[in-house]
Amino acid sequence: MKVGIVRCQQTEDICPGTKCLAYARDGKEAYQEMGNVEIVGFISCGGCPGKKAVARAVEMEKRGAEAVFLGSCMTRGLPWDYVCPHLDRIKESLKKKLKATTRVIDWTHS
Numbered sequence: 432m433k434v435g436i437v438r439c440q441q442t443e444d445i446c447p448g449t450k451c452l453a454y455a456r457d458g459k460e461a462y463q464e465m466g467n468v469e470i471v472g473f474i475s476c477g478g479c480p481g482k483k484a485v486a487r488a489v490e491m492e493k494r495g496a497e498a499v500f501l502g503s504c505m506t507r508g509l510p511w512d513y514v515c516p517h518l519d520r521i522k523e524s525l526k527k528k529l530k531a532t533t534r535v536i537d538w539t540h541s
């Protein structure tokens with residue numbers, strides 16, 4: 432399955448995405464149910480308030496992503512215990528702009 436990952440831009444300075452990428456490679460944590468995944472894109476939300484996340488996710492979908500993972504930095508506030516305050520709005524927009532068949536998974540790892 433082809434997937435894309437969206438991450439929090441605010442977190443980039445302290446996390447290069449190591450766990451998100453390793454768990455995808457190994458099919459663990461949030462990726463477990465997908466079997467082997469191929470990452471077609473690993474993008475940030477573009478910074479607050481995250482509007483660019485939607486356009487960027489659509490581009491990953493055009494490149495074959497069948498699922499879009501929202502990084503745990505956004506949805507679980509890792510590693511700073513700071514969940515994205517714009518998360519609901521971003522998810523709402525993703526639902527409107529992505530195909531109905533494209534899954535949005537709201538975590539990557541614990």
Ligand code: SF4
Nearest residue numbers: 439476479480481515
């Ligand atoms: S919109 Fe959310 S995910 Fe994006 S930089 Fe701001 S806090 Fe992080």
